[in-house]
Amino acid sequence: MDKLPTPTSPTARSPLPHLPDPQLQSAPTLLQISTVPVNSTPHKRKAALTGLHQPIKGNVSAGKRRRANAVTTLIEQELAGAQHTCLDFVERFLFPESPNAATTGCAEEILSAIIATFKQAATEATTIAHGIRCRKFDQKHVYVCYPPAYTNKDYPEWFCRFANAIQQHTSPSLTGSSSTCPPTKAKLEWCVVKGKPLRGTHNNDIRPDFVLTCGEVDGEVPLEWRSVLVVGEHQSTGSNASEAFTQLASYAEQVFIAQPFRIFVFGVLTSNAGPHLTFWRFDRSGAIGSETLNYSRSDSDLLTVVTALVSISQMDARHMGFHVDSISWGDEHTYPLDQKSDISIKMFKPILGNSLVTVDPSLKLAVLLKELVFLAPGIVTRGTRIWTGALSSGEAIVIKYSWSNTKRALEGDLYQLASEKRVIGVATILCCTTYENVLTHLHAGGSPAADSNFRQPQAYKIHMQRQNRVLSRLVLSPTGRPLLDSSLSPLQVAEGLLAGLIGHASLFFQGGILHRDISPNNIIVIDDSLPQLTLVSSPVPTTSDPFAWIWPRDTPLRGCLIDLDYAIEASAQPSGAIDRTGTYPFIAVQVLRGRERHRYRHDLESFLYVLIWVCCYPVVAGSANIISPFDSIWPASDPLSKWRDGDEFSVTSHKVACMIDDPMYFGLLLERFRPGFEHFKRVAKEMRKTLWSQPGLRSCKLSVEGKPSERVGGQDQEGTEGGGKEYEEEDEEESLRLLPEEVRFGVSNKDGFQEVKKSLQWLVAILQD
Structure with a gap:
């Protein structure tokens, strides 16, 4: 994952x-x-x-x-490991469900028409047009392709002229279509953009060699990533095929970023060594490519390339790679490209169990997406997109689209389980729906015949078993701002941390669900300026509520915990290889090392890293004292850069040495806290003790998980002998072994939670005064 x-x-x-x-x-x-x-x-x-x-x-x-x-x-x-060659790529992906697909006969007519048009307009008698020549051997026409050169300077211009000529000479009589325009109802044009920046995601240095774009193309106006339909890369002189492929993939990533409802992106990769072309298709499980096509002559692969380009120019939104099943968009837009397209999510029915005050559960609802507020780049990822919206009655909601790994429990199911267990402090689910499955819907795979039609079928099959994904849509409430939001006051940050801690405890102790991804993005402060949905639930007397010790139900929380993508039921810890999850700078040391299975104390450790992070960032000039010669440990300009940028070994070593083992270095870190966050230092110190203090000592030390038989002295709680597990590091051999239900030696998960809750309650109280 x-x-x-x-x-x-x-x-x-x-x-x-x-x-x-x-x-x-x-x-x-x-x-x-x-x-x-x-x-x-x-x-x-x-x-x-x-x-x-x-x-x-x-x-x-x-x-x-x-x-x-x-x-x-x-x-x-x-x-x-996520690149696969499909032997029937063109038929499977470029002519899917297309009764009007161009034939090779159509391709020959298009090539003939291109040459004929050029002859009429040319001043010189020639049979070459756009690099195409027709030769006649033994009563058989053979079309030969003649690019002027294969250099990065000349080739993209030729390819675009050639591809545009194919579109211009494609007519309904050739394709069998009854319409005078392609299904996209858009003007499509292949453009050279390698010397032009594309607007859209602040990556002006990302410049494909050529693209297929929709809409009007004006040489005076820079193109936008939102209008790119297909990306193209010509292998540069001196680069290898692998480097060219990575460049092509980076362009596909930009399309995913700029177009929130894009589920796959086509790419064209050409060679600087000759007439060789490969079609690629990128989705959230990886990349699938065609066999390399030799387009030098029509008796090789030229006709296949022409018919493929014809098909691409006639694809509707679904076949071009847009998700359309759960949305509708403005008539003035050809595709659901981005937030400018007036996108609405189609009707959904709220989950009955939530008993919303303002929603009649017998009705289905449609919601206009107001603003895209979160997106995840990358290719083989969840590709999460978060939108704000509002019900017709005015209450704010959140709509989340993401690609869930089919090997994991659906996030919506876990939210529903939390709701059934009456968990508090966690976002409430209103609706959950699943759509495209990469293997069955996007790859048309899943059967022995389909999966065997790859160059390495077993490798493809194994990869898809691990990386198959399904698109899910969640509708959630409430809305708010994450702890990362620099506009939050210290009090709001403290209230958000307390609410996140309460939600996490309720989720674990009451709901039996372990979150496993505590980060500043996953804790929000509820936005009081917007009307929020409220729930109707039967009151539970405090005296009969077995979980009242977590938090009184009649006391509101100012924030909540969100994102159950990596949560699991605590009773369903996976067997086999250790599953390391979390957001990199906040992953507990032993989880990042791959030494221990994720458990409650590891999430509690992540809360400490979150507190430190939001206290250090954003860095304000002059707010952090430069303490030489230790500035290299916690750089004043970016104190926690080592946590973000280092590898697993350097990050864990840095945390153990500079946060856990050495109180002086930890004190230097506290000096990096922003103005206004001075009171957070006491909480950070207390959380450090909660996690790593040693019995009878004033020092802190990393403890590792063991078994009762591995207690100090080789005695378990019953006094029986047992051999301890050997570890490579000497400090781990000497450390106290923790039980799986302990936060630190002799302190249970529940008691550890109570210690941190008490510290955060103090913090909120003193900031309120």
Whole structure:
């Protein structure tokens, strides 16, 4: 499963008077679109790792950092093992359910028409038009392709002229269509863009060699990523095929970012060594390519290429790669490209069990999407998109689309389970629906015959068993701002942390669900300025509520916990390999090391990292004292950069040495807290003790999980002997073994929660005074 962290490499940063929050990859949030964070799935370093930073104070290079320093490598890692060659790619993906698909006879007529048109307009008698010549051998016409050159300078121009000529000479009489225009009802044009920036995601250095775009094309107006339908890359001189493919994939990622309802993207990869072309299709499970086509002559693959380009020019929204089943969009728009398309989600029926005050559960509802507030980049990811909306009665809601791995429980099912268990402090689900399944709907696979039609069928089958995904839509309430929002006051941050802790405890102790992805994006402060939905539920007397110790039901919370993408039922811990989940900078040490299964104390550890993060960011000039020679430990300009950018070994080593083992280094970290967050230092110190203090000692030390028989002295709680598990590190051999139900030695999960809750309650109270 995809998992992981976030943004920009500090080595590329130039000194800035004010740095924005390093955007974290984790879960849905409700931010303004101007600062859309990018989300990812934890642990593994994905392309979603780095944020889509806005240019800072006109510093364009800041907007380019994501591409220049990280993403190419990240995409290469993301697609490793996720590239497959389909032997019937053209038939399967370029002519799906298309009764009017062009034939090879149609392709020959198009090539003939191109040459005939050129002859009429040319001043010289020739049989070459747009690099195409017709030869006649033994009463058989053979069309030969003649690109002027295969250099990166000349080839993209030729390809676009050729592809546009094919479109121009495609007529209903050739394709069998009764319409005078393609189903898209849009003007499509292949354009060379390698020397032109494309507007859309602050990545002006991302420039495909050529693209198929929809809408009017004006040489005076820069193209936008929102209008790109197909991306193209011509292998540059000196680059290899793998590098060219990664570049093509990076363009597909930009299309996914700019077009929230895109479920797959076509790509065209051409060679600098000869007339060789490969079609690719990128989706949330990886990339599938055709066999390399030799388009030099019509008695090889030229006719296949022509018919494929004809089919692409006539595809409707669904076959071009847009999700259409759950949405509708304005008539003036050809595709559901982005928020400019007036997109509405189609009718949904609220889950009856929620008994909403303002919603008649017998009615179905339709909601206009108001604003895209969260998106996740990357390719092989959940691809999460979060929209705000409002019911007709005015209450604010959130609509979340994401690609869930079919090996995991559906997020909607866990929300429903939490609702049935009367969990508090967690977002409420109103509706959950699933749509496209990558294997069966997008790949037309799942049968032995279909899955065997790959160059390496077994590898493809194994990959899809691990990475098959299904698109799900959740409608949730309430709405709010994540802890990352720099406009939140210290009191609001404290209230959000307390609410997140309460929600997490209720989810675990009461609902039997472990969250496993605590991050600043997954805790929101409820927006009191908007009307929120309320629930009707039968009152439970405090005296009869077995979970009243978590939080009194009659006392409102100012925030809640969201995103159950990586949550699991606590009784269903997976067997076999340890499943490392979480958002990279906030993953507990032993989970990131791959030493322990994720349990309650690890999420509690993540809460400490979240508190520290929101207290340090955004960094304000002059707010952090430069303490030489220790500035390299917690850099004043970006204190926690090592947590975000280091590998697993360096991150865990840094946390153990500088946060757990050494109180002086931890004290230096507290000096990096922003103005107004001084009171948070006491809470951070107390949480550190809750997690790592040692019995009878004033020091803190990392403890590892063991068994009762591995207690100090080789005695378990009953006094029987037992051999301890060997670990490589000496400090781990000497440390106290924790029971799975303990936060620290001798302290249960429940008691550990109560300690942290008490600290946060104190913090809220003192900030309210």
